[in-house]
Amino acid sequence: MKDTTHDRLIETVEAKSSGEELAAPIDKQIDIEVESAREKRKLIFYLTWPALAENVLSSLTGMLDMIMVSTLGGYAIASVGLVLQPKFIMMTAFIAMSIGTTALVAQNKGARNPDGANTVLCQSMLLTIALTAIICTALYIFAEPLIRLIAGDGLSERLITEALGYYRIQILGFPAMAFTFTMNAALRGAGNTRATFINNTVANIVNVIFNYLLIEGNLGFPRMEVVGASLATVIGQCVAFIMALFVITNGKQYVRLIFRKCLKIDFSMMKRIMNIGIPSLVDQVIMRIGALWFTTIVTSLGDIAYSAHMVAMNIQMLSFTTGMAFGTAATTLVGQSIGRKRMDLSKVYVRMTQNLGLIASVIIAALMFFFGKQIALLCSDDLAIVTLSSDMLKIIAISNPITNARLIYVSALRGAGDAKIVAVTTFIGMLVVRPLAGYLFVNMLGLGLYGVWIALSTDFVSNYILVMARYKRGKWTQIVI
Secondary structure, three states: OOOOHHHHHEEOOOOOOOOOOOOOOOOOEEOOOOOOHHHHHHHHHHHHHHHHHHHHHHHHHHHHHHHHHHHHOHHHHHHHHHOHHHHHHHHHHHHHHHHHHHHHHHHHHHOOOHHHHHHHHHHHHHHHHHHHHHHHHHHHHOHHHHHHHHHOOOOOHHHHHHHHHHHHHHHHOHHHHHHHHHHHHHHHHOOOHHHHHHHHHHHHHHHHHHHHHHOOOHHHOOOOHHHHHHHHHHHHHHHHHHHHHHHHHOOOOOOOOOHHHHOOOOHHHHHHHHHHHHHHHHHHHHHHHHHHHHHHHHHOOOHHHHHHHHHHHHHHHHHOHHHHHHHHHHHHHHHHHHHOOOHHHHHHHHHHHHHHHHHHHHHHHHHHHHHHHHHHOOOOOOHHHHHHHHHHHHHHHHHHHHHHHHHHHHHHHHHOOOOHHHHHHHHHHHHHHHHHHHHHHHHHOOOHHHHHHHHHHHHHHHHHHHHHHHHHHOHHHHOOO
């Protein structure tokens, strides 16, 4: 009898501990070698919908943070927004390492090597411990100089003080987020995007609940305002950490965290993780440096422009969710296809994720273009901020399909281990195209915030062209990591 689609998507595997013959509980392993286009689309959606829901909910939670602090006044929106880039700086190393973790777990799973996948996880966790200690210490010491550097001379002292309070609490809660990043990356590489969706969904709900309790002091809780919003975020991150730790240690997943096996450092595996992680780290650092520099341009335009910019940025992050979600599917499917020695199959999956991602991106772009004002009103009731940010959303909408297509190509290249070229294209975009375009549209043509977003879109489009060209050349199919 012919297998059903469901039966072909799921297969039983045996995970062996080193030196032991103990069979692990059954795990759902994706069968990437399904035949029909319909089955492949179903497989892509199987991986994409949890990632999409997770990304949407995370972005909505970020918007809700802004909405809930906006009741305190415009200064609160800007102070939370001011912390956005320093917060991303904290995340850069772990975003980079998680890319290496996801790619290597996916390739080991494709090769049906559970021991290898578990080794990747253990060594990634050890790297997380070291990096967390270094990064958190450094950023806490230099928190004030960093915030003041970003603020420049265009923002008020009150805004800077509130931003510092928010940022310092974020640093204290960062270790929980870092370890969650690493565990979720391993789960995604194994094809379990649903677990990370559940973890982060619960965390986001907890975040919103404590926002309500702590920002304005409801139900007998202390009124902590902007600091309360930061504390609520950290509480949510701690919940996500606890849930991820339970999932990855309960013995029911393909990839498992076995503490006693994480006591030994495997320099060879760490090197393989860093072969992808270091270029990705360079990519993230360049991106953050460029973003920080660009933020100083926006802050020089004043509080209203900066608040409108942050509203647009938060909505833009929501618009990226489709590209990020289909990118997650691309990383997993490309990695597992390469582990299975099926380069032809990896190309098929990239093409299909691009086509499906384009449809979703066009829909979102249309919503932002035609209903931008109504969306912006959800984030602020200041008419000047709403009007300006809704205009920015029109610019974002035009470039959104291309930007999301870039995210999918980048994810596919990373799944193959081709992370160096991504760093190169980011360098060109952030440190060449964006500054030149910014100088032209903001300084020379005097377009203000409009010029800022035209420059950003110019960077996104040029970066898409570069990564698409790299993918089309096909050199990523020859990389060994």
